[in-house]
Amino acid sequence: MMPLQILQPSVRVDLATWCMTGSDITCSEKRLRQLDGVFADAEAYRRADPERLVYSVQAHLPVDDGTPGGLFFGTTTIEPGEVGGEYFMTRGHFHASLDRGEYYWGVQGEGMLILMTARREVWAERMVPGSLHYIRGGTAHRVANIGAGRLIFGASWPSDAGHNYDEISRTGFAARLMNVGAIPTLIPE
């Protein structure tokens, strides 16, 4: 009988950084100039270096975006920093297919996962190495780096979830995470 094929892994994850190498991996960066309107203090945003890196995302996309039944896997690294007392953070989004959920988990550094329902109820969960966060469908999600070093977190979401950034860019989150005397504080808008 012919032996069946045994393949080497097509993707590897560095378990210290969750950095991926291999096939079907995309990388993107967000610098301050690409985050206009995200931070509350427009004056502080204008004064900051537009080329400053805020976060980068690596994603393993083994199927086309929009494919029903598949999964995507990502690693996000948020640099330490603030704009006008507001921590560096991801843009945040609802899923375009609103009911799709997602897992986030903390890998390195200290963060805060900010969540908001469609009824604009907001809360936050502390993200630390090893923390696991199940984001229910219908819930917008954004992560802020509240530490002095880099924050790295992992994510996995359905390949037909999509990203709806419009809602957040029009109406924002109903609360902002601010550094108030070195204490991360969720302040209603």
Ligand code: M6P
């Ligand atoms: C995670 C996933 C990605 C998302 C990224 C950055 O890795 O949720 O889908 O793109 O975080 O978040 P955002 O796109 O909201 O800036």
Ligand code: ZN
């Ligand atoms: Zn998502």
